[in-house]
Amino acid sequence: MRSSDRFANAGGSHCRSTVDAMADPLAAFFAHYYRRYPVNATFTGVHEFDARLPDWSPDGLDALGDEARALQFALGPEQPDVRALSETGARDRALARSALDVQIAELGSQHFHRRNPSLFVGEAAFGVIALMTRPFAPAAARVDSATARLGAVPAFFSGARRLLTAGIPDVWRDKTLRECEGVDRLFGDCMQRWLTAEPVDGRRADGLLDAARAARAAARDFAAWLSREAAPAPPTALACGPELFDRLLTHGHWCTEGRASLLFRAEAALDEALARLDGRAAAQGGWSEVQARLADVHPQVDDYLTTYERIWRACLSRAEACDLVTWPVDPLRYVAIPAHTRDAAPYLYYLFYRSPAPFDALPVHDYVVTPIDADMPEDERDRRLRATNTSVITLNHVVHHGAIGHHVQNGHAYRCPSTIGKVAAVDCASRIGLFLGGTMAEGWACYATDLMDEVGFFSPDESLAQQHTRARLIARAVADIRLHEGSLSFDQVVALYRDRIAMTPEAARAEACKNAMFPGTAVMYWLGTDTLHALRRSRERAEGAGFSLRRFHDEVLSYGSIPVPLIARLMG
Secondary structure (H helix, E strand, O other): OOOOOHOOOHHHHHOOOOOOOOOOOOHHHHHHHHHHHHHHHHHHOOOOOOOOOOOOOOOHHHOOOOOOOOHHHHHOOOOOOOOHHOHHHHHHHHHHHHHHHHHHHHHHHHOOOOHHHHHHHHHHHHHHHHHHHHOOOHHHHHHHHHHHHHHHHHHHHHHHHHHHOEEEHHHHHHHHHHHHHHHHHHHHHHHHHHHHOOOOOOOHHHHHHHHHHHHHHHHHHHHHHHHOOOEOHHHHHOOOOHHHHHHHHHOOOOOOOHHHHHHHHHHHHHHHHHHHHHHHHHOOOOHHHHHHHHHHHHHHHHHHHHHHHHHHHHHHHHHOOOOOOOOOOOOOEEOOOOOOOOOOOHOOOOOOOOOOOOOOOOOOEEEOOOOOOOOOOHHHHHHHHHHOOHHHHHHHHHHHHHOHHHHHHHHHHOOOHHHHHHHHEEEOOOOOOHHHHHHHHHHHHHHHHHHHHOOOOOOHHHHHHHHHHHHHHHHHHHHHHHHHHOOOOOHHHHHHHHHHHHOOOOHHHHHHHHHHHHHOOOOHHHHHHHHHHHHHHHHHHHHHOOOOOHHHHHHHHOOOOOEEEEEHHHHO
């Protein structure tokens, strides 16, 4: 069970109206955030707005921008002196201001809500999934909130059609239409399966199913509009442009290094990582041979879930033996994706590890994995077992996500004194809650995987797979910068992933699509990881024989999910 002090200052205390809270600009920021982003609030464990979807109609976005600018003014000017940010309250106010700056920049661009239909489909889907998959309240209360959210879907999609007038890139349209198929399944048979899993009285059940039918019809109408009527956009619309990208770097990631310098370093790092990969692969029989060997080593059906648990315990044991980090007591279990969302999951941004809600005191967190059982066709069962092989379980599902990576970082973040640090990296409908949390959330998880490689936790083939991941993440940083500054086209980014990282054409196109949708996101993995490695080297040089990995890691994590470049300046 989690300690109760983790939930001090829970989100409900921040939900005063913005007008009433203007005397306290930080409280006003949270009031604004939870009210204007109600699905984010649900995932964060703030449940005052569980019955709502956001207002992203043209008038709603205008009001959102006006409110954000007023809050930014109330929070005061930017704080150029990093020494003044050593105090948590001052740092949170500065981070809230930068979060608003990112929000205002996105709202003022043609790249996000005004062009990206996937944002709307994700919000509609996960606004309901957030209520279906975590028992933070009795089923009846969650069904009531889901019924209300489903009831808001037709107006939500109507507002989307009025807003999406700037033209939609074909690759975004295709992705969104696939997500619409997931929504169709979610609002269809999945609702009845939820009621089977968590029965409620007949009146509530009928109300949920009626609202789901109307929401499903609205989602189908939206998909038809996307297919037949929505205006197209030229390929150049996939780039946000250097001005917005630079703003995301400086005000979102708190990066003081210029874009050109970052790109130069990333491209040099990519060349080095690929050269190291090639050299190591040659010594181990070739990368394709290693991939084949890794796929051959996998659990059997009868020990599938217990394999995750066994490797998780081994990761904890190695981390403790090497005195790497204080490991918070936050119980986690590996379970199959719930039956009532299983049919929709492959079509949606359905994460295996979705961060726990910092303000929901649930006794255990469910990490959902691909279901595999003896009753499925043998060829499909074998395909899933090979895809979810022991290497994938170790590197991705345990180390990076469920153990020393995201889960340990979240455990520290939820205990930190900074409210921004608690909530920024919460997984929401299409991305994390606040952009500024990304370099810590993803940087730490990638750094932690490097760390477990460093202490010999992986087999030689797994270690080579981790080297391939390093190269892929650096390539994503290069692609992110070059696509959005306009020095590579979308097709050239696809070719970069295909030719240099050996992705399949389908995977390369999907990765490039994500890069285009969310500028400044792919770069945060490498930026966070690289900054953490550099900070560690700096502290090792300064402290010499007195340097402690555990002390260093605990100090880094104590700031919560805030920009790693800022943490480096505070600790430097």
